Amino acid sequence: xxxxxADSLYWMGRYTERAGNIARGMQVALRMSGLAGxxxxxxxxxxxxxxxxxxxxxxxxxxxxxAAEAVIGWLALDPDNPSSIANCIEAARGNGRAVRxxxxxxxWEALNDTWREMRARSASAAGAxxxxxxxxxxxxxxxxxxxxxxxxxxRDEGWLFVHLGVMxxxxxxxxRLLDAKHRALSGPNAEGGLAYAExxxxxxxxxxxxxxxxxxxxxxxxxxxxxxxxxxxxxPRSLISCHRRVLHALESVADRTGGRRGDPQRIAAExxxxxxxxxxxxxxxxxxxxxxxxxxxxxxxxxxxxxxxYLNG
Amino acid sequence: xxxxxxxxxxxxxxEMQDAAGVRAAYAGIAGWIARxxxxxxxAKRTEAEALFRRVGITFAVYGEGGDxxxxxxxxxxxxxxxxxxxxxxxxGLTQRVKxxxxxxxxxxxxxxxxxxxxxxxxxxxxxxxxCRPMIGFAPPAGVYCHISGIDLVRTGPDDFYVLEDNCRxxxxxxxxxxxxxxxxxxxxxxCSDHRLAPVSHYPEELLETLxxxxxxxxxxxxxxxxxxxxxxxxxxxxxxxxxxEMGVEVVEGADLFVEQDVVYMRTTAGPKRVDVLYRRxxxxxxxxxxFRPESMLGVPGIFGAYRAGNVTLANAPGxxxxxxxxxYPFVPEMIRFYxxxxxxxxxxxxxxxxxxxxxxxxxxxxxxxxxxxARGSGGYGMLVGPHSTTEQQAEFAAxxxxxxQDYIAQPTLALSTVPTLxxxxxxxxxxxxxxxxxxxxEVRIVPGGLTRVALREGSLVVNSSQGGGTKDTWVVEDGTGxxxxxxxQSQSQRQGG
Numbered sequence: 001x002x003x004x005x006a007d008s009l010y011w012m013g014r015y016t017e018r019a020g021n022i023a024r025g026m027q028v029a030l031r032m033s034g035l036a037g038x039x040x041x042x043x044x045x046x047x048x049x050x051x052x053x054x055x056x057x058x059x060x061x062x063x064x065x066x067a068a069e070a071v072i073g074w075l076a077l078d079p080d081n082p083s084s085i086a087n088c089i090e091a092a093r094g095n096g097r098a099v100r101x102x103x104x105x106x107x108w109e110a111l112n113d114t115w116r117e118m119r120a121r122s123a124s125a126a127g128a129x130x131x132x133x134x135x136x137x138x139x140x141x142x143x144x145x146x147x148x149x150x151x152x153x154x155r156d157e158g159w160l161f162v163h164l165g166v167m168x169x170x171x172x173x174x175x176r177l178l179d180a181k182h183r184a185l186s187g188p189n190a191e192g193g194l195a196y197a198e199x200x201x202x203x204x205x206x207x208x209x210x211x212x213x214x215x216x217x218x219x220x221x222x223x224x225x226x227x228x229x230x231x232x233x234x235x236p237r238s239l240i241s242c243h244r245r246v247l248h249a250l251e252s253v254a255d256r257t258g259g260r261r262g263d264p265q266r267i268a269a270e271x272x273x274x275x276x277x278x279x280x281x282x283x284x285x286x287x288x289x290x291x292x293x294x295x296x297x298x299x300x301x302x303x304x305x306x307x308x309x310y311l312n313g
Numbered sequence: 314x315x316x317x318x319x320x321x322x323x324x325x326x327x328e329m330q331d332a333a334g335v336r337a338a339y340a341g342i343a344g345w346i347a348r349x350x351x352x353x354x355x356a357k358r359t360e361a362e363a364l365f366r367r368v369g370i371t372f373a374v375y376g377e378g379g380d381x382x383x384x385x386x387x388x389x390x391x392x393x394x395x396x397x398x399x400x401x402x403x404x405g406l407t408q409r410v411k412x413x414x415x416x417x418x419x420x421x422x423x424x425x426x427x428x429x430x431x432x433x434x435x436x437x438x439x440x441x442x443x444c445r446p447m448i449g450f451a452p453p454a455g456v457y458c459h460i461s462g463i464d465l466v467r468t469g470p471d472d473f474y475v476l477e478d479n480c481r482x483x484x485x486x487x488x489x490x491x492x493x494x495x496x497x498x499x500x501x502x503x504c505s506d507h508r509l510a511p512v513s514h515y516p517e518e519l520l521e522t523l524x525x526x527x528x529x530x531x532x533x534x535x536x537x538x539x540x541x542x543x544x545x546x547x548x549x550x551x552x553x554x555x556x557x558e559m560g561v562e563v564v565e566g567a568d569l570f571v572e573q574d575v576v577y578m579r580t581t582a583g584p585k586r587v588d589v590l591y592r593r594x595x596x597x598x599x600x601x602x603x604f605r606p607e608s609m610l611g612v613p614g615i616f617g618a619y620r621a622g623n624v625t626l627a628n629a630p631g632x633x634x635x636x637x638x639x640x641y642p643f644v645p646e647m648i649r650f651y652x653x654x655x656x657x658x659x660x661x662x663x664x665x666x667x668x669x670x671x672x673x674x675x676x677x678x679x680x681x682x683x684x685x686x687a688r689g690s691g692g693y694g695m696l697v698g699p700h701s702t703t704e705q706q707a708e709f710a711a712x713x714x715x716x717x718q719d720y721i722a723q724p725t726l727a728l729s730t731v732p733t734l735x736x737x738x739x740x741x742x743x744x745x746x747x748x749x750x751x752x753x754x755e756v757r758i759v760p761g762g763l764t765r766v767a768l769r770e771g772s773l774v775v776n777s778s779q780g781g782g783t784k785d786t787w788v789v790e791d792g793t794g795x796x797x798x799x800x801x802q803s804q805s806q807r808q809g810g
Contacts, residue, residue: 001580001581001582002562002564002568002578002579002580002581003568003579003580003581004564004565004567004568004579006581097544098544100544100553101553101557157581161581253581256582257580257581257582257583258582258583260582260583310581311581312579313568313578313579313580313581313584
């Protein structure tokens with residue numbers, strides 16, 4: 001497969017997933033900022049989200065103060081933020097369009113209709129009252145695209161690169177969402193009613209609030225939440241689930257490209273190994289934020305190696 | 314030079330019906346229309362549109378917003394040529410393309426035709442399409458125009474004229490293929506009754522042609538790819554379609570790189586050597602090291618790889634010298650010079666205003682002629698005599714006197730018509746024909762070609778951007794086309810008008 005085609009498919013997957021993930025993050029922040037006296041106030045809620053989304057430096061450069069309305073605008077619609085939901089949708093569709101013949105009709109329609117509806121929505125789409133519905137819509141569109149890809153795409157190299165993009169992005173997102181809440185999960189603030197609400201919101205963002213109950217049959221507690229989101233393979237958005245699929249996709253790509261293996265397979269295998277052997281106690285004793293920062297760095301390293309071995313050609 | 318303007322019939326030649334009634338090749342379709350009526354035809358048109366959309370046969374113009382996929386109007390009434398008519402055309406096309414290829418080879422070698430005084434030296438040396446880097450280089454198998462599109466018009470039962478040669482990157486062949494697919498689905502019985510000459514093997518013939526042009530340093534099966542300017546190009550759909558049909562990659566400039574005069578494409582399995590490029594990128598943009606330095610569409614170093622015998626470019630750079638408007642009048646002379654034969658296909662008589670005798674005739678007959686710029690394309694700087702005012706004619710007379718070498722003139726031709734489903738029933742519309750001629754070690758032509766139809770009443774313009782559509786082109790064996798339907802049995806015959 002041409003490197004350019006693989007590149008477009010991979011980034012189409014990443015950007016589609018990212019749009020959904022930004023929406024998930026915003027839903028948590030929205031829920032928390034509505035609660036009186038949240039940790040550090042609503043202000044912190046939005047700052048944490050900016051940091052988690054990797055969107056803080058860009059936002060700072062605008063000179064605007066960290067306030068709900070400004071951050072929401074930046075994350076949802078701002079054309080100057082490369083990872084705003086609107087830009088993710090634009091970039092996903094642009095990549096898909098460039099390799100239109102490599103997509104199924106269902107995938108293209110999911111992508112193109114999202115783009116068309118996004119353009120039809122006015123700036124007020126992300127206004128206070130319209131925001132929850134808008135975020136639900138974005139999540140639903142990402143689910144639709146993933147469903148169209150999973151259900152209609154030929155299982156060839158093209159599929160592997162779409163899947164690889166989605167899974168790597170999702171792994172990265174789970175780590176970032178958890179990191180945004182590390183203060184509520186460890187340290188002096190990790191108890192009480194407010195912390196509890198934070199934990200609930202966090203689990204909701206990865207569609208795992210009910211899953212927690214099914215797996216643990218107990219009250220929420222930080223140790224179990226961290227274990228669920230990092231190490232439980234039953235949860236499809238856990239770090240280990242995503243990275244297992246990343247490794248599998250990379251091995252399949254290698255098999256289909258004459259057995260050539262390199263840094264991507266090595267790094268992905270190392271990450272998987274560490275996650276398999278990982279224990280939540282070790283993570284918490286090292287410090288959750290520290291551990292997650294290391295994990296996010298490894299994701300970036302893996303992304304760069306995929307780019308240089310397969311996508312840049 | 315003959316003037317065909319004077320003995321023009323007052324009405325255009327209709328390919329379905331002449332004074333003696335329905336012409337033999339059209340008996341089958343005329344019978345179908347008589348039996349089923351215009352309503353059925355309109356229903357087929359609706360079906361065709363749904364089909365084109367469903368199968369994904371759309372000619373994509375991914376504009377920003379709106380319907381991203383536009384359909385070029387498709388007319389369900391086919392344009393039909395009898396086998397004998399086609400065979401004659403095919404012989405003429407083969408002859409013409411061989412001569413054009415020989416001319417290009419000569420232009421970049423000894424220019425014998427100039428030395429013989431048959432073509433003026435200045436027409437070549439000062440021509441924008443003349444590609445200096447090609448001088449002294451002979452491409453693989455001696456082929457320059459691997460794919461040509463020759464535009465033909467018809468004015469009578471036996472009168473075909475070449476309107477234009479296209480030796481660079483002619484497009485539209487995907488319409489030819491997909492129109493046939495549509496007709497086979499819409500009219501299965503009618504098609505099989507006619508024993509149509511097939512066209513669907515065109516991509517195989519194209520691939521075979523490209524493989525035959527493999528460069529000298531290629532060992533083993535040549536790796537072929539289609540080089541496209543990218544998805545914003547209006548023919549991008551066709552580039553992908555042809556690549557898909559041939560089972561080869563469609564690449565952009567950035568997908569390729571040159572190392573030590575060898576061209577590679579970047580793949581997920583590492584660099585892969587490319588031997589033959591069917592390039593749909595214009596000469597100027599092919600290689601920033603040799604042509605336009607600012608080009609982002611091309612591949613730096615690809616021309617060096619070409620000259621080193623490591624890759625074949627089809628068509629060859631500089632092939633456009635043969636389809637230039639100022640060169641066109643000399644094509645019959647090329648056929649005599651290189652092949653020692655008389656031309657089988659006629660040129661439209663063309664007056665070169667730089668010749669005193671021709672200029673005098675043009676100036677005296679501006680109201681009857683079409684005056685065009687000798688170089689450049691499109692409708693800019695064009696005078697259509699019969700539709701012009703005396704002021705416009707005076708203005709053109711002044712322009713021609715000032716720069717006679719810039720202008721050529723041709724008589725206005727009465728283009729043939731074929732019945733076409735218009736808004737209010739069936740009506741006569743003007744058509745042209747573009748057959749695609751492939752040249753490898755031998756010449757291959759898929760029978761027929763692309764028929765373009767001017768959908769506006771009276772219009773002679775067949776371009777899709779200006780209300781043009783397409784028809785399927787049938788080449789039928791003589792003696793077929795009669796499917797036994799007797800028009801007198803039909804109630805709805807009068808609707809067929």
